[in-house]
Amino acid sequence: MKVAIVGSGIAGLAASIRLCHKGYDVSVYEANDYPGGKLHAFNLGEYRFDGGPSLFTMPQYVNELFSLADKNPSNYFDFEQVKDSCTYLWEDKTRISAKSDPESFADEVYNVLRFPKSELLEYFDHIQNIYNHSASIFLEKSLHKTKTWLSKETLLALLKIRQYDLLKSMHRANVIRLGEPHLVQLFDRFATYNGSHPHKAPGILNVIPWLEHGFGTFFPKGGMEQIPKSLYQLAKEMGVKFHFNSRVDEIIVKNKKAIGLMVGGKEIIANKVVSNMDVHYTYRKLMPEIKAPEKTLNQERSSSALVFYWGIKKEFKSLGLHNILFSERYKEEFDSMFDGRDIIDDPTIYINISSKLEKSDAPEGCENWFVMINAPHHENQDWNEISKRTKKAVIKKLNRMLNADIEPLIEQEKIWTPEGIQEDTLSYQGALYGNASNSQFSAFLRHPNFSSSIDNLFFCGGSVHPGGGIPLALLSGKITSEII
Ligand SMILES: Cc1cc2nc3c(=O)[nH]c(=O)nc-3n(C[C@H](O)[C@H](O)[C@H](O)COP(=O)(O)OP(=O)(O)OC[C@H]3O[C@@H](n4cnc5c(N)ncnc54)[C@H](O)[C@@H]3O)c2cc1C
Structure with a gap:
């Protein structure tokens, strides 16, 4: 049985490994000349940068792929747990060094804000409960198969749904449960992990910080690029065939069955086709004649990013691996992004500095700054x-909050815009996470991992169920291969 996969993003790689393990003859067609899609890297002079994701959580989903193939993950891929999950800075000089584990984090929050430790630990218990009751349904299974809804586990979880804050926004739930404005802002920011607006995204998404604080944050030795590189290595050893610089032009459909691909004028015949391309473009570009699920495709897209990659010729001892410098107009920042399609003049700044842990990523005495601003998706803005x-x-x-003069320190620069993200990864409107989760129905409105009208056609990746981000994209590869 031949499987043809469109795209070698992290989900396409995961699906290729799982299907190869099940005995399929798997070929992957990738438009770029490298695997990994959004997870890529480059050098500017003596600085190394990861281009896309910088935060690594749930490494067990990567390890699982090596174990499946009976390989020792550490022979391919090494990573360490990071104790300090993020340094948070506010204009009023409040500074919280968030530890990954809830106990130490609650100590730090008490020391800085005098917020009772027990209340923060109660909040963590609450989000852990949401995770325990909802993950297996919302993240690990298809929401579009009757089997999922008839299980005892699902029925029990549904009985508790009111406790998950599904009908409140993330922000509202955080105001009620935490109240303290710095903490509310700190936890609201996790809405950006799936590109949503904290005042619109449902409170159940407050489960996201549990991935970071319950399971920890990690750093791959050699940088984030090692994740796709090691999976590519494994897939090749298992027998998956990769074709780079091979943009797929069409999914061939005959009598409501996918039967292969058109790549550079050549017909590739396959028993099953999996698209890891953004689902919107899969319909619009690869099967324009096929009736598309318009309601799903027309959902609001997630946010995108404006990234400045800066080689900085100085070390900043006050910064860590992950840093957030908060806007004072947080709600306005999201309103502007989702309603005005613009960036305000006091944006929240995320700075990732991998050279804090991987010294060779920057010359001595210097740092590689990945400076990311949440941005609206691309809609022909200038x-x-x-x-x-x-x-x-x-x-x-930055000058104000770090008491520095940054501009003369920038000796290398590259900028990635939402339009660039769209072009380089063929993601519709440069959305980082497919559709936004700005309503309580979003999880149900994501495209399933299979086509209900075309046989033998499947989907994986951040634009379909269960959503974007590395862990979820890896899970989508798992769900898709299980359905096949
Ligand atoms: C700036 C940025 C920061 C991010 N930060 C984080 C983070 O810190 N942590 C985190 O977990 N996630 C983060 N994300 C999100 C994460 O990168 C994505 O959710 C995830 O990588 C998506 O993987 P994917 O497999 O869906 O697809 P993609 O990475 O989009 O890959 C799709 C692949 O398909 C190929 N392709 C598309 N069309 C065709 C075609 N017609 N023919 C052949 N090939 C095709 C593309 O070239 C691409 O290689 C970030 C993303 C960006 C851009």
């Missing part, structure tokens, strides 16, 4: 103009 004015605003804020 990104040249937005990048210029946002860079000015970011530098002004």
Whole structure:
């Protein structure tokens, strides 16, 4: 049985390994000349940068792929647990060094904000409960198979649904459960992990920080690029065939059955087709003649990102691996992103500095700054103009909050805009996580991992169930291969 996979993003790699393990003859067709899609890396002078994701959680989903193939993961891929999950800075000089484990985090929050430790630990218990009751349904199974809904586990979870804050927004739930404004902002920011608005995304998504604080945050030796590289290595050893610089032009459909692909004018025949391409473009570009599920495709897209990669010729002892410098106008920042499709002049700044742990990522005495601003998805904005004015605003804020003069320290620079993300990863509107989760029905409105109208056609990746981000994309590869 031949399987043809469109795209070698992290989900396409996971699906290729799982299907190969099940005995399929798997070929992957990738438009770029490298595997990994959004997970890629590059050098600017002597600086190394991971281009896309910088935060690694749930490494067990990567390890699982090596174990499946009876290989020792550490022979391919090494990572360490990071104790300090993130340094949070506010304009009023509040500074929280968030530890990964809830106990130490609650100690730090008490020391800085005098917020009772027991209340924060209660909050963590609450989100852990949400995770324990909902993960196996919402993340690990298809929501579009009757079997999922008839299980005892699902029925028990549904009975508890009111306790999951499904009908409140993340923000509302955080105000009620935490109240303290810095903490509310800190936990609201996890809405950005799936590209949503904390005042609109359902409170059940407050489960997201549990992935970071319950399971920990990790750093792959050699950088994030090692995740797809090691999986590519494993897949090749198992016998998966990769074709790079091979953009798929069409999914061939005959009599409501997918029977193969058109790649560079050549017909590739397959028994099953899996698309790891953004589901929107899969319908619009690869099967324009097929009736598309318009309601699903027309959902609001998730946010995108404006990234400044800066080689900085100085070390900043006050910063860690992950750093957030908060906006003072947080709600307005999200309103502007989702309603105005713009970036405000006081944006929240995320800085990742992998050279804090991987010294060779920057020359001595220097740091590689990945500076990310949450941005609206691409809708023909003038990104040249937005990048210029946002860079000015970011530098002004950094100078103020870090008591520094940043501009003369930037000796290397590259900028990635939402339009660039769209072009380089063929993600519709440059959305990082497919559709936004700005309603309580979002989870149900994501595209399933299979087509209900075309036989032998399947989907995996951040734009379909269960959603975006590395752990969920890996799970989508798992769900898809199980359905096949
Ligand atoms: C700037 C940025 C920061 C992020 N930060 C994080 C983070 O810190 N942590 C985290 O977990 N996640 C993060 N994410 C999200 C994460 O990168 C994605 O959710 C995940 O990588 C998506 O993987 P995927 O398999 O769905 O697809 P993609 O990575 O989008 O890969 C799809 C692949 O398909 C190929 N392709 C598309 N169309 C065709 C075609 N017609 N023919 C052949 N090939 C095709 C593309 O070239 C691409 O290689 C971030 C993303 C970005 C861009």
